[in-house]
Amino acid sequence: MSLAELTITDETLDLEGVLKALASTRRLQILEWLKDPTHHFPPQEHGDPDEHGACNLFIVDKLGVSQPAGSRHLKVLVDAGLVIATKRKGWTYYRRNEAALMSVAARVSSI
Amino acid sequence: MSLAELTITDETLDLEGVLKALASTRRLQILEWLKDPTHHFPPQEHGDPDEHGACNLFIVDKLGVSQPAGSRHLKVLVDAGLVIATKRKGWTYYRRNEAALMSVAARVSSI
């Protein structure tokens, strides 16, 4: 499912859905942190933070909510196509989908 | 309250609140219609559509929901500062707050 989302264009963008995904302090916070994973999260043994993003657990911890709650916020962002998940060695890393975020910004500009 | 909202700047903007207000098909539709009130709504006896916007009843009718539901959608947009209400001769007209919408677009660009 997220494959389709990865290729968000201005036409295929589900504006309401994306705005709902963004309309959350927690998720805006995550996106902000993911601008600079190395700076906002502890060092990771595996997976370059700047390449693959931050580990699920780090994000959840920093959010200060339970693990399921944090994971669901991440899922919302992934399902909306705004964040990309990479599974590796038992961990899941998340990074921003800059292309999608730019499409969203462009689309919002035309509201 | 809306007076403060009228002067949204990039700093005072409540991003989550504004995104919640926008994350609705009905309200996105209203904003779209209000880009060209004259074209989307019946002629009004009083109040120039392009100057003061469209009458509450017209918008509610076109939305196809009950009058209270429609009025509340408009209130959400007004409270978020995205739409400006003008009372006149017993009617209430609504128009886009272009400055606020531009601030929102700018802010979303920096997400």
Next chain:
DNA sequence: AGACGACATAACATGATAGTTATGTCGTTG
């Protein structure tokens, strides 16, 4: 293979949204 760690899923409580019908308020107009 078995244990453990990372993450997802299930089940549930609670508060916010969005819709409805009924009723209030209040300025306009005859």
Next chain:
DNA sequence: CAACGACATAACTATCATGTTATGTCGTCT
């Protein structure tokens, strides 16, 4: 001033969002 029309508010219902704890699943490592 009385009636009416425009809009707001109240009260209620259904659905969705967000949080919790408990439990599953599944890959990794010893």
